[in-house]
Amino acid sequence: MTNPPRPTHTHRLGRSPLPAWLDGLHRRDAGELVVHTPDGDARPRPGWTVVAWSDGTVTVASPTTAARVYGPGGVYAQLEQAEAAIARVTELHPPADDWSWATFGCDHGGAHWQLCARCRTCHPCQTTRALVEEPTP
Numbered sequence: 001m002t003n004p005p006r007p008t009h010t011h012r013l014g015r016s017p018l019p020a021w022l023d024g025l026h027r028r029d030a031g032e033l034v035v036h037t038p039d040g041d042a043r044p045r046p047g048w049t050v051v052a053w054s055d056g057t058v059t060v061a062s063p064t065t066a067a068r069v070y071g072p073g074g075v076y077a078q079l080e081q082a083e084a085a086i087a088r089v090t091e092l093h094p095p096a097d098d099w100s101w102a103t104f105g106c107d108h109g110g111a112h113w114q115l116c117a118r119c120r121t122c123h124p125c126q127t128t129r130a131l132v133e134e135p136t137p
């Protein structure tokens with residue numbers, strides 16, 4: 001499975017020079033900046049944001065989109081916070097390094113090989129599973 005592209009850099013267009021990561025992905029047309037995006041050429045105005053992505057592409061965002069998606073407290077920051085929270089909870093529920101579990105077995109048709117070190121139930125435990133799927137009774 002390949003990971004979907006992630007934003008790697010942003011640059012708000014203004015007086016500062018264009019970042020090096022934009023090299024080869026833009027041109028000037030009568031002095032006007034033209035950015036080569038997967039959707040075709042874009043002509044972002046000053047105040048707009050150019051976004052670099054992990055797959056090597058660049059896109060442009062209006063000031064409102066840039067603030068709401070890429071800015072502090074924006075959608076992407078919220079995603080990173082949520083992923084960090086999931087990672088912290090996952091870390092709190094590791095499989096126990098306890099192979100005596102094999103002798104107790106598991107009443108889910110042997111689907112589980114380890115205990116959750118915290119919950120002492122089948123791993124992945126209910127808490128860990130709830131991070132990736134709807135809980136089932």
Ligand SMILES: [Zn+2]
Pocket residue numbers: 106107108111112122123
């Ligand atoms: Zn089980």
Ligand SMILES: [Zn+2]
Pocket residue numbers: 092093116117118119120125126127128
């Ligand atoms: Zn657990």
